[in-house]
Amino acid sequence: MEKLILAKVSLADxxxxxxxxxxxxxxxxxxxxDSISLTDNELRQVQNLKCRLSNCDTHLMxxxxxxxxxxxxxxxxxxxxxxxxxxxITLQARYPAFELEGVADGVLxxxxxxxxxxxxLVVVEAKKGVEGQIPVFQLxxxxxxxxxxxxxxxxxxxxxxxxxxxxxxxxxxxxAEVTSINTELPTMQIEYSREYVEKLEAEIILKILKxxxxxxxxxxxSEC
Numbered sequence: 742m743e744k745l746i747l748a749k750v751s752l753a754d755x756x757x758x759x760x761x762x763x764x765x766x767x768x769x770x771x772x773x774x775d776s777i778s779l780t781d782n783e784l785r786q787v788q789n790l791k792c793r794l795s796n797c798d799t800h801l802m803x804x805x806x807x808x809x810x811x812x813x814x815x816x817x818x819x820x821x822x823x824x825x826x827x828x829x830i831t832l833q834a835r836y837p838a839f840e841l842e843g844v845a846d847g848v849l850x851x852x853x854x855x856x857x858x859x860x861x862l863v864v865v866e867a868k869k870g871v872e873g874q875i876p877v878f879q880l881x882x883x884x885x886x887x888x889x890x891x892x893x894x895x896x897x898x899x900x901x902x903x904x905x906x907x908x909x910x911x912x913x914x915x916x917a918e919v920t921s922i923n924t925e926l927p928t929m930q931i932e933y934s935r936e937y938v939e940k941l942e943a944e945i946i947l948k949i950l951k952x953x954x955x956x957x958x959x960x961x962x963s964e965c
Contacts, residue, residue, distance in 0.1 A: 747843025750882035760928040772934045774948035787943045794940045799909040819950035822958045825852045834889035838925045860887040865906040876906035888919035910939035
């Protein structure tokens with residue numbers, strides 16, 4: 742069985758192991774946030790984030806600094822119910838024909854008794870320097886892992902999983918549907934959002950995160 746490290750997953754790997762179907766960058770229903778509102782407290786915290794970032798050259802910051810100052814605070818604001826933000830999470834899944842393992846920079850995931858159970862949104866922070874890889878391929882690999890982990894829990898044929906990758910303070914979201922998980926060739930359908938710049942659009946980013954989380958909470962409530 743082929744074993745892939747998430748940080749090194751390439752487009753060639755994905756196309757060899759998965760039936761990858763990519764949609765265009767567009768305004769999808771899940772990116773439309775007119776129905777999502779922010780509380781006064783959330784608005785204050787978002788404004789503080791924007792103020793802290795506005796005078797910073799985020800492209801010169803190291804990954805740990807921009808993560809602490811800009812990325813993780815928005816993930817925390819998106820928490821709802823038992824869905825919590827976690828950082829540096831080990832991910833591993835075994836499909837019939839391949840295995841994936843590695844570390845996610847961050848997740849929004851269901852938690853029970855203080856333990857992470859089902860990752861629903863996975864975050865990749867683009868790395869700088871010669872060791873940096875194109876973040877979208879790493880993210881797609883992590884979404885495959887998250888889909889398998891959720892499938893192990895509920896055994897639903899179609900697994901809907903979200904992700905995003907960040908470059909400095911820019912966010913790009915993805916929505917994936919993974920099917921045929923327990924076969925030699927899983928299918929992965931991808932939708933891409935446009936890029937959002939946190940210095941200018943932090944409110945929109947938070948609304949998208951809240952909409953994604955609310956959808957998960959609603960789904961779990963309907964299953965009870």
